[in-house]
Amino acid sequence: MKKIILVLIVCLAGVYSVYAGAAEKLVYPSMQDENLPNGLRVILIEHHEQKTISYRMLVKAGKADEPIGKEGVAGFTSRVLQEGTLMKNADRIADEIAGIGSSFSISSQTDYVIFGMDVLDQYSQQGLDLFSDVILTPSFSAEGVKRVKKEMLNSVYFNQTDNATIAFNHGRALLFGCSNPLGRSNSKKSVQSISAKDIRKFYESHYSPGNSILLVIGDFSNDEMMRKLNGKFAGWKSSKVAEKMQTKPDYGKAGRILVVDKPRMTQAVIYMNQWALVSDDENYYDYILANYVLGGGGFSSRLMNAVRANGGMAYHISSRSDIHSNYGVLSIFTATRNEKLYDAYEMTKSEIEKLNDKGVSEEELQKAKDYVTGSIPLQLESPGQIANKILNAIMQGFTVEDLSNEVINYNNVTAENVDNVIKKYMQTQKLNVVIVCDVKKVKEQLKQIGEYEQTGYNDIPCK
Numbered sequence: 001m002k003k004i005i006l007v008l009i010v011c012l013a014g015v016y017s018v019y020a021g022a023a024e025k026l027v028y029p030s031m032q033d034e035n036l037p038n039g040l041r042v043i044l045i046e047h048h049e050q051k052t053i054s055y056r057m058l059v060k061a062g063k064a065d066e067p068i069g070k071e072g073v074a075g076f077t078s079r080v081l082q083e084g085t086l087m088k089n090a091d092r093i094a095d096e097i098a099g100i101g102s103s104f105s106i107s108s109q110t111d112y113v114i115f116g117m118d119v120l121d122q123y124s125q126q127g128l129d130l131f132s133d134v135i136l137t138p139s140f141s142a143e144g145v146k147r148v149k150k151e152m153l154n155s156v157y158f159n160q161t162d163n164a165t166i167a168f169n170h171g172r173a174l175l176f177g178c179s180n181p182l183g184r185s186n187s188k189k190s191v192q193s194i195s196a197k198d199i200r201k202f203y204e205s206h207y208s209p210g211n212s213i214l215l216v217i218g219d220f221s222n223d224e225m226m227r228k229l230n231g232k233f234a235g236w237k238s239s240k241v242a243e244k245m246q247t248k249p250d251y252g253k254a255g256r257i258l259v260v261d262k263p264r265m266t267q268a269v270i271y272m273n274q275w276a277l278v279s280d281d282e283n284y285y286d287y288i289l290a291n292y293v294l295g296g297g298g299f300s301s302r303l304m305n306a307v308r309a310n311g312g313m314a315y316h317i318s319s320r321s322d323i324h325s326n327y328g329v330l331s332i333f334t335a336t337r338n339e340k341l342y343d344a345y346e347m348t349k350s351e352i353e354k355l356n357d358k359g360v361s362e363e364e365l366q367k368a369k370d371y372v373t374g375s376i377p378l379q380l381e382s383p384g385q386i387a388n389k390i391l392n393a394i395m396q397g398f399t400v401e402d403l404s405n406e407v408i409n410y411n412n413v414t415a416e417n418v419d420n421v422i423k424k425y426m427q428t429q430k431l432n433v434v435i436v437c438d439v440k441k442v443k444e445q446l447k448q449i450g451e452y453e454q455t456g457y458n459d460i461p462c463k
Helices: 073-083 090-099 121-136 142-159 163-176 188-193 196-206 222-233 284-296 302-310 338-358 362-375 383-395 400-404 406-411 415-425 439-449
Strands: 003-006 031-035 041-046 052-059 104-108 113-120 212-218 257-261 267-276 314-323 328-337 432-437 453-456
Touching: 031 222, 041 222, 041 383, 052 121, 052 383, 073 090, 073 104, 073 113, 073 121, 073 142, 073 196, 090 121, 090 142, 104 121, 113 121, 113 383, 121 222, 142 163, 142 188, 142 196, 163 257, 163 267, 163 328, 163 432, 212 222, 212 383, 257 439, 267 314, 267 338, 267 415, 284 302, 284 314, 284 328, 284 338, 284 362, 284 406, 284 415, 302 314, 302 328, 302 338, 314 338, 328 338, 338 415, 338 432, 338 439, 362 406, 362 415, 383 400, 400 406, 432 439
Parallel strands: 041 212, 257 432, 257 453
Antiparallel strands: 003 031, 031 041, 052 113, 052 212, 104 113, 267 328, 267 432, 314 328
8 A cells, every 4th residue: 555644844732723824824733645456546734623524535426427428427416425325324324423422414516515514523433424424325215316306307497487597508508519418507407307216326436435535534543544445445436437528628719698498587696707718727726816806705896895785787797717727717797677688798708808907906906805815714713614725725726735735825816917818818799698578678788788599498508
């Protein structure tokens, strides 16, 4: 067994006490990083601040791995795991988890899923028994599959009526295209088509030790915990992992405008997106701060000030950057009164153009730095939060050394850096725009916006 000790920074406790200033490193706990013979990567972090232990299992199986026509199978698989194992039914699992004061969490991302359990150290073994049992020996019972399918169909029905979700799903189809799983949304047809056989196949082709990372953090000794983990996970057999589709951003592609007609709407929903940079881009930190200035900064952002405070056109507007190792997406959301549709649309584009023309001010940039760097320690208050932070960073291609330098890197960003990244990635002609509205009520305004495609709200984006 190859053992790699990653001692990144001298550490006596946790991350909590070492955020001493804007120019200093964050100190993460020392990590023991190993691979079991079956390929499972195991990360152990001793953290004795609290008498708890947090188990996290990351499996690289998300929506990006779904076969065409089986949209929803990734989420279906992760949710059905807690519906029963070979030895315990769902009720017994729930009772035993409750009996140790814990819960079983599922955090689904587009490229992976993280299962979690936090327990007091006195229940360490019971927690590990349950945690490993749920992940390694699911029964895929007919009753469990039926129950989860009903929940997922209810979600599909809700999404077909929720205006923001309608806009989002069409926007993803415009950006990613229908041949990419990320451009396709769950539909009644796709969810109904998913069988226990499909779920088992997805599980067997993605839930493999070589495709997973187990992170345990808490009040234990590494040697003792490794011995316990070996007892549970060393026998997990490797399987051939299905090849993942790689998403490649097309930065040169012009944006499209799609109008989704939904009669009787009194407000119009506007969703915009475009390709953002990827996580290993040298301008990553510049871009995060640029987005904060544009619309990520809540009431202090450009969009909120222009569209809500000064324009009185919307109650809320925001932008969000979703950055991955192989693609990134910038999303902008707002809803406005029918009569203000064109004004809100133009105002949003205008703010992006102003940023391109005149850049950000030093005051705006400093506010962005203060907020972003100030929020980092709040993401590290508990062992479970530290675990999630590290796992998500690993999937973005970052090391813990990168995490340690986050505050420094943000504070090194200059206004010129931000202006350059805005010019490179935030261009209005590259925006995909989806407007969900009552076309009859806003027809004249749509003519002002320009050429657009049109569909109905009952039409799913990718059939």
